[in-house]
Amino acid sequence: MLSSGRTHLRSHRGVNALIPLLLLAAFSLAPLVYANHAVIFQMMAFMVLAQGVNLLYGFTGYLPFGYVGFFGIGAYGMGIGIELFHLPGLAALLVGALFAVVIALILSPLLRLSGAYFAISSLAASEVLYNIVANPALTHITNGPYGESLVQSYHPLTSYVAMVVLLVLTTVLVIVIKNTPFGRALLAIREDPVSAEMAGIAVVRTRTTVWILSALIGGLTGAIFGWHLSVFYPSTVFDLSISILAIVFTLFGGGGTAIGPILGSVVLYGLYNAIGISAPQYFELIYGLLIVLLVLFLPGGVVSLLQRRGSYVP
Amino acid sequence: MSREPLLSVEKIVKTFGGFHALDGVTLSVEPGEILGLVGPNGSGKTTLINVISGLYHPDGGRVLYRGRSIASWPMHQRARQGINRTFQIPKPFKSLTVRENVELAYHFARQGAMTVDNALDFTGLAPSADRPAQSLNSSQQKLLDLARALAIGPDLLLVDELAAGLGPQELHHIADSLRSLADRSMALIVVEHHLGFVNQLTDRVIVMNAGKEIFEGSLTLAAEDATVSAVYLGT
Numbered sequence: 001m002l003s004s005g006r007t008h009l010r011s012h013r014g015v016n017a018l019i020p021l022l023l024l025a026a027f028s029l030a031p032l033v034y035a036n037h038a039v040i041f042q043m044m045a046f047m048v049l050a051q052g053v054n055l056l057y058g059f060t061g062y063l064p065f066g067y068v069g070f071f072g073i074g075a076y077g078m079g080i081g082i083e084l085f086h087l088p089g090l091a092a093l094l095v096g097a098l099f100a101v102v103i104a105l106i107l108s109p110l111l112r113l114s115g116a117y118f119a120i121s122s123l124a125a126s127e128v129l130y131n132i133v134a135n136p137a138l139t140h141i142t143n144g145p146y147g148e149s150l151v152q153s154y155h156p157l158t159s160y161v162a163m164v165v166l167l168v169l170t171t172v173l174v175i176v177i178k179n180t181p182f183g184r185a186l187l188a189i190r191e192d193p194v195s196a197e198m199a200g201i202a203v204v205r206t207r208t209t210v211w212i213l214s215a216l217i218g219g220l221t222g223a224i225f226g227w228h229l230s231v232f233y234p235s236t237v238f239d240l241s242i243s244i245l246a247i248v249f250t251l252f253g254g255g256g257t258a259i260g261p262i263l264g265s266v267v268l269y270g271l272y273n274a275i276g277i278s279a280p281q282y283f284e285l286i287y288g289l290l291i292v293l294l295v296l297f298l299p300g301g302v303v304s305l306l307q308r309r310g311s312y313v314p
Numbered sequence: 315m316s317r318e319p320l321l322s323v324e325k326i327v328k329t330f331g332g333f334h335a336l337d338g339v340t341l342s343v344e345p346g347e348i349l350g351l352v353g354p355n356g357s358g359k360t361t362l363i364n365v366i367s368g369l370y371h372p373d374g375g376r377v378l379y380r381g382r383s384i385a386s387w388p389m390h391q392r393a394r395q396g397i398n399r400t401f402q403i404p405k406p407f408k409s410l411t412v413r414e415n416v417e418l419a420y421h422f423a424r425q426g427a428m429t430v431d432n433a434l435d436f437t438g439l440a441p442s443a444d445r446p447a448q449s450l451n452s453s454q455q456k457l458l459d460l461a462r463a464l465a466i467g468p469d470l471l472l473v474d475e476l477a478a479g480l481g482p483q484e485l486h487h488i489a490d491s492l493r494s495l496a497d498r499s500m501a502l503i504v505v506e507h508h509l510g511f512v513n514q515l516t517d518r519v520i521v522m523n524a525g526k527e528i529f530e531g532s533l534t535l536a537a538e539d540a541t542v543s544a545v546y547l548g549t
Contacts (some may be wrong), residue, residue, distance in 0.1 A: 194401075198527070
């Protein structure tokens with residue numbers, strides 16, 4: 001164990017820098033060697049989402065079952081940016097991000113709840129968002145249940161690159177947070193909010209900051225995802241299984257680390273594509289069981305097996 | 315002793331449902347002074363500490379720190395302004411190491427705070443610095459609360475039953491240490507059941523009963539006081 005967060009960042013600079021660089025290289029080159037670009041793109045999207053869940057769950061203990069709400073609202077914010085404001089794709093992404101952040105601010109009182117209450121209420125909130133967006137009365141803004149069609153702005157290459165950039169930036173953000181006093185403060189809050197306050201940490205503000213960061217990440221992922229698809233329905237981008245997958249990937253790999261969600265996404269999403277497509281119902285069962293088993297028996301995920309032996313896990 | 319009090323608590327009321335945990339308690343403490351707070355179980359000592367540190371909001375009365383009312387200050391602001399405490403049931407960050415616990419507080423350190431190493435040495439936790447906090451025993455965890463409080467640099471330290479579970483040798487050492495803090499003009503309010511320990515620390519105690527102070531003075535005089543013995547002995 002090393003003395004301070006700053007020293008952590010310095011002494012493990014090599015391995016910390018390696019992770020985003022590897023991701024950058026892997027996803028820049030992957031389309032050249034693997035023809036199914038949709039799978040690669042979606043794996044990236046899930047990796048980013050898993051990191052977003054990780055920021056919240058891994059560092060603060062809040063399990064956001066409704067995380068897909070930010071994803072969906074990001075996609076629709078982007079769609080509104082293109083359709084209503086006639087913005088170019090990249091600028092429309094920022095509208096999606098802004099929408100997600102505004103929603104996060106509105107929903108921030110949810111953080112007063114804890115444990116299962118937070119998980120359920122965040123799930124309910126995402127269902128509310130879904131029903132608002134899909135409401136036929138909002139057809140002139142969201143096109144209601146009929147979905148968005150943004151074919152005029154379809155730009156697969158730019159949106160792919162945008163996702164690579166978001167993935168790398170998000171990973172860097174998680175590594176930085178993990179290794180700086182801010183990340184320690186989050187862990188302290190997770191352990192004991194009262195002691196954290198007595199140690200001078202502004203609990204509410206710190207928690208809200210990470211909530212908004214997490215929403216921003218989810219919103220941007222949804223925005224880029226929607227842009228990349230260019231045709232999507234409310235049921236596509238508010239699909240609860242998006243939350244579930246992101247949570248399972250994080251839990252499996254290990255929350256509170258940068259590598260855990262990446263590992264979880266690669267292994268489980270890879271597996272899902274190898275066998276899951278043909279028999280999706282078994283995968284829902286398997287992932288449901290995985291959540292239960294991991295939370296009960298391996299709450300720190302696969303990487304905790306290494307951490308237990310005293311190894312530094314980035 | 316005509317200095318301005320660092321902290322004054324005026325007619326504090328705190329109720330839980332119909333129960334008056336604090337019923338108009340008034341006291342003050344000056345820089346460099348140790349105030350012992352004694353009284354039977356349920357007399358409101360810990361509740362008062364919770365009100366001063368900001369964990370509870372009082373239902374009536376005023377808490378003045380350096381002459382300013384701090385009613386609206388959240389706990390972390392009180393901590394950063396120099397009010398800190400230990401907990402009767404210790405509350406370390408269990409998954410962090412002892413040193414990491416102290417470092418978190420030191421990040422917000424004020425002028426005059428001990429360094430992390432000093433705080434660890436002071437509390438005798440230096441040999442355990444790299445152990446996870448959850449591996450400490452209960453008395454050590456209380457000392458870790460103390461180390462964390464010291465690392466942020468308090469002017470007012472609220473000590474809630476530090477002595478429970480310590481041996482006579484350790485008690486003696488802790489009493490010396492706390493007195494040395496007061497010598498650096500820190501003000502301490504010490505809640506304690508162990509009267510021998512209080513006696514080693516200070517001449518000035520306040521005896522509480524049913525949410526009020528019923529006696530102020532030395533412990534020796536308290537023992538001779540009719541009201542106090544009535545409360546303690548039921549005679």
